[in-house]
Amino acid sequence: MSSHQTGLRFVKGHGTQNDFVVLADPAAELALDTEMVAALCDRQRGIGADGLLRVARTGALVERGVLAALPDGVAADDWFMDYRNGDGSIAEMCGNGVRVFAHFVRATGLTATDAFTVGSRAGARPVIIHHFDDVHAEVTVEMGVARLDGTSVVRIGDDVYPGAKVDVGNPHLACVVADLTADELAAVDFAAGVVIEPGDFPNGANVELLTPPVEDVDGRLYARMRVFERGVGETRSCGTGLVAATRAALDARGQDTGELRIGIPGGEVTVTIRPDGSTLRGPSMLVADGVLRPGWDR
Numbered sequence: 444m445s446s447h448q449t450g451l452r453f454v455k456g457h458g459t460q461n462d463f464v465v466l467a468d469p470a471a472e473l474a475l476d477t478e479m480v481a482a483l484c485d486r487q488r489g490i491g492a493d494g495l496l497r498v499a500r501t502g503a504l505v506e507r508g509v510l511a512a513l514p515d516g517v518a519a520d521d522w523f524m525d526y527r528n529g530d531g532s533i534a535e536m537c538g539n540g541v542r543v544f545a546h547f548v549r550a551t552g553l554t555a556t557d558a559f560t561v562g563s564r565a566g567a568r569p570v571i572i573h574h575f576d577d578v579h580a581e582v583t584v585e586m587g588v589a590r591l592d593g594t595s596v597v598r599i600g601d602d603v604y605p606g607a608k609v610d611v612g613n614p615h616l617a618c619v620v621a622d623l624t625a626d627e628l629a630a631v632d633f634a635a636g637v638v639i640e641p642g643d644f645p646n647g648a649n650v651e652l653l654t655p656p657v658e659d660v661d662g663r664l665y666a667r668m669r670v671f672e673r674g675v676g677e678t679r680s681c682g683t684g685l686v687a688a689t690r691a692a693l694d695a696r697g698q699d700t701g702e703l704r705i706g707i708p709g710g711e712v713t714v715t716i717r718p719d720g721s722t723l724r725g726p727s728m729l730v731a732d733g734v735l736r737p738g739w740d741r
C-alpha cells in the first residue's frame with residue numbers, strides 16, 4: 444500500500460482492549476509492508492493500535508505470494524486473518540484478533556453464518572459467534588493445542604522469573620509467579636526492560652506474568668495476568684497469552700485440562716484447556732470506522 448492510496452477505509456476494534464486496525468482487503472491487493480503497518484499502528488503518527496488485521500480470502504493471499512500455500516485445514520475461500528504486530532512484524536496467531544476479525548466479517552456481511560473457520564498462519568481457527576451487533580460481539584475461538592515445551596526465564600529489571608515455554612501457534616513464556624499478589628503484579632515495571640533467553644526463543648516470545656490461581660466464591664479458578672508482547676510491548680490483553688498462561692497454570696497444579704477465568708488490565712476472559720485443544724471465549728468491540736487521507740504517511 445503506497446502513500447498515494449486514497450480513501451482506504453479502516454475499522455478500529457479491540458478484544459479486551461487489545462486493539463487493532465482492521466483492513467478489509469478480500470482480493471489481497473494491499474501491498475502491506477513493515478514500514479506501512481508500523482506507521483498505521485503508531486499511536487502518534489498513525490491510527491494507533493497494538494496490531495493490524497488484514498481481512499482477505501486465503502486463496503487470494505496465496506495467489507499474491509503473501510502466503511506460500513494454504514495452511515493446514517484452511518480452504519481457499521476461508522477468510523484469512525493476516526495479522527501484523529504494531530512494529531510491523533508478522534506473527535503466527537492472535538487470539539483477541541480472531542474474535543475481532545470474526546466479529547468484523549460477520550457484522551459487515553462478509554459471512555452470513557455464526558460458525559465458521561478463520562484462517563491463520565498457525566492453521567484453522569474455528570469460531571462461534573454467540574451474539575453480535577455492529578459494535579459488540581461475544582465470540583468463542585478454538586485456539587488449538589497449547590503445547591508445553593520446557594522451561595526458561597525472563598529478566599524484568601533486576602528480577603528473574605522462571606516460566607513455561609508454551610507454543611500456541613506463536614511462542615510464549617508463561618510465568619506463574621508463586622505468592623505474587625495482584626498489587627505486586629500491578630507494580631511490576633516492564634519499562635525496566637524485559638529480557639528473554641535468545642537461545643530458548645530464537646524468534647522472540649510473548650511474556651506473561653500470572654498470579655497463582657485461586658478458587659473464587661463459585662469454586663472456579665481465577666487468576667490475574669499482565670503481558671509483554673513480542674513486537675508490541677505491554678498490551679492490556681493477549682489471547683494466545685491467556686491460553687499459554689492457563690496451560691502453564693493448570694500444569695503447575697498437576698492438571699492437563701481445566702478452566703481458568705483470568706483478569707487482565709483490559710477485562711476478563713475464560714480459557715478452557717482440553718486434551719485435544721483449547722478455547723478462548725470473550726468480547727469483541729468495533730469502535731469506529733475511518734478513511735485514511737491521501738498523504739497521511741508523508
Ligand SMILES: N[C@H](CCC[C@H](N)C(=O)O)C(=O)O
Nearest residue numbers: 534537538539613681682683
Ligand atoms: N495479541 C495477540 C498476540 C499477538 C502475538 C504477537 N505479539 C506475537 O508476536 O506472537 C493475541 O491476542 O493473541
